[in-house]
Amino acid sequence: MKEKTITVYFIRHGLTFQNLCREYQGSIQNNDILPESAMLIRQREQRGAVPAIKTLWVSPLKRARSTAELYFPGKEYELVPELQEREFGQWDGMTHAELLNNALYREFIDSFGRITPPDGEPFDVFSARMRVILERIEQFAQAEQDQFPLALVFHGGPILHLTDRIVPENEPYWRYYTLGAGGLKLELALNPIRAVSVEEIFNDDIPVERTPFYLDFKKSS
Numbered sequence: 547m548k549e550k551t552i553t554v555y556f557i558r559h560g561l562t563f564q565n566l567c568r569e570y571q572g573s574i575q576n577n578d579i580l581p582e583s584a585m586l587i588r589q590r591e592q593r594g595a596v597p598a599i600k601t602l603w604v605s606p607l608k609r610a611r612s613t614a615e616l617y618f619p620g621k622e623y624e625l626v627p628e629l630q631e632r633e634f635g636q637w638d639g640m641t642h643a644e645l646l647n648n649a650l651y652r653e654f655i656d657s658f659g660r661i662t663p664p665d666g667e668p669f670d671v672f673s674a675r676m677r678v679i680l681e682r683i684e685q686f687a688q689a690e691q692d693q694f695p696l697a698l699v700f701h702g703g704p705i706l707h708l709t710d711r712i713v714p715e716n717e718p719y720w721r722y723y724t725l726g727a728g729g730l731k732l733e734l735a736l737n738p739i740r741a742v743s744v745e746e747i748f749n750d751d752i753p754v755e756r757t758p759f760y761l762d763f764k765k766s767s
Contacts, residue, residue, distance in 0.1 A: 549735050549742065550735070551733040551734055551735050551742055551743075552683075552687045552691065552694045552695075552696070552733070552734050552736070553694055553695040553696070553731065553732070553733060553734075554683060554694070554695065554696045554697070554698065554731075554732050554734055555597060555599065555695065555696070555697040555698065555729055555730065555731055555732070555747065556698055556700070556705050556708065556709070556722075556724070556729050556730045556732065557613070557614075557617065557697055557698065557699045557700075557727070557728070557729035557747075558613075558699075558700070558701060558702050558705055558724035558725070558726060558727065558728055558729055559579060559605070559607075559609040559610045559612070559613040559699065559700070559701060559726070559727070560579035560580065560583030560584060560586070560587055560609065560612065560613045560616075560726050560727040560754075561579060561580050561582070561583040561726035561727070561754050561755070561760075562577040562578065562579055562580060562583075562609050563577065563580060564577055564639070565580075565726060566580060566760060566763055567641070567763075567765045568641045568642065568643075569638075569639050569640060569641055570634045570637045570638055570639065570640055570641070571631065571634075571638065571639075572631050572632060572633040572634040572635070572638050572666070572667075573607065573630040573631045573632065573633045573667070574633055574638065575638060575639075576607055576608050576609075577608065577609055578608050578609060578612055579609050579612050579613060579726075579727075580754070582754055582757075582759055583726055583727055583754050584612070584616060586727060586751070586753070586754060587613060587616040587617055587727050588616055589751070590617070590727075590748055590751070591616060591617055591618075591619065595748060595750065595751075596617050596618065597695065597697070597731065597747065598695070599618070599621075599695045599696065599697045600692075600693045600694060600695060600696070601624075601686075601690075601693045601694065601695075601696045601697070602614060602618055602621050602622070602623035602624070602696075602697050602699070603623065603624050603626045603629065603696065603697070603698050603699075604623045604624070604625055604626065604629065604698075604699045604700070605625075605626065605629035605630050605631070605699065605700040605701060606625045606626075606627055606629075606630060607630055607631065607701070610629070610699050610700055610701065611625075611699075613699050613727060614697075614699040617699070617727075618697070623699075626679070626682075626698075628675040628676075628678045628679050628682075629679065629698060629699075629700040629701070629704060630700070630701070630704075631700075631701035631702075631703050631704065632659075632666070632667050632672045632701075632703045632704070633663075633666050633667040634663045634666045634667075635662075635663040635664050635665030635666030635667075636663060636664040636665050636666070637651065637663045637664070637666065650663075650664070651663075658710070658721075659672075659703075659707075672703075672707070673707070676704060676707050676708055676711070679698075679704070679708065680708070680711065680712070680739050683696065683734070683739065684736055684737075684739050687734075687736055688736075702723065702724050705722060705724045705729075705730075706721055706722060706723060706724075709721055709722040709730070709741075709744075712732075712734065712739060712740050712741045713732075713741045713744055714740075714741070717741070717744060718744075719744040719745075719746070725753045725754075725755050726753065726754055726755060727748065727753070727754075728746070728747070728748050728749075728753060729746075729747050729748065730744055730745065730746060730747065731744070731745050731746075731747050732744050
């Protein structure tokens with residue numbers, strides 16, 4: 547007998563100028579998305595590439611709200627504080643290249659983020675609120691299964707952490723690094739919550755990160 551599942555979409559916000567600069571961008575930075583990313587989202591929505599959903603949860607940060615409103619125009623949504631990006635403290639606004647000589651940062655990378663950035667959000671605090679998201683999905687599925695598919699519009703760090711938790715390591719989308727405005731469709735089983743199938747969405751066009759606009763960008767000093 548086939549296991550009963552729920553459909554959940556993880557969608558990352560569109561790219562901001564800070565993303566274009568390859569900078570860390572945590573929960574304190576509240577930037578909007580680039581016009582180029584907004585245009586890509588509108589094109590996807592207009593050609594019918596956006597999945598039909600019944601429920602929408604969104605990070606309160608502006609980049610996520612703008613993305614949700616473009617992908618799902620007129621759709622009511624719930625702001626979920628736990629969906630916010632991790633705060634990177636003193637590393638906010640810095641790039642991977644700028645931080646590579648920092649021993650603590652190298653530990654952060656090697657440990658999959660289990661080191662706390664200076665003045666940033668501790669890993670155990672971040673991990674606990676990611677656990678809250680999964681618990682909320684489970685509780686919602688038990689109470690309102692007819693309100694699925696559910697879409698979450700949020701951030702790359704949380705998507706990376708959640709896929710690490712619920713997608714098997716032998717699957718290609720384990721620890722998924724999401725492109726701007728990209729995402730996944732997940733079929734989730736419950737008790738415990740876990741992904742039984744995963745597929746990429748919005749993969750029939752050219753994302754901003756693969757255009758000359760992004761690849762050739764050089765930040766002025």
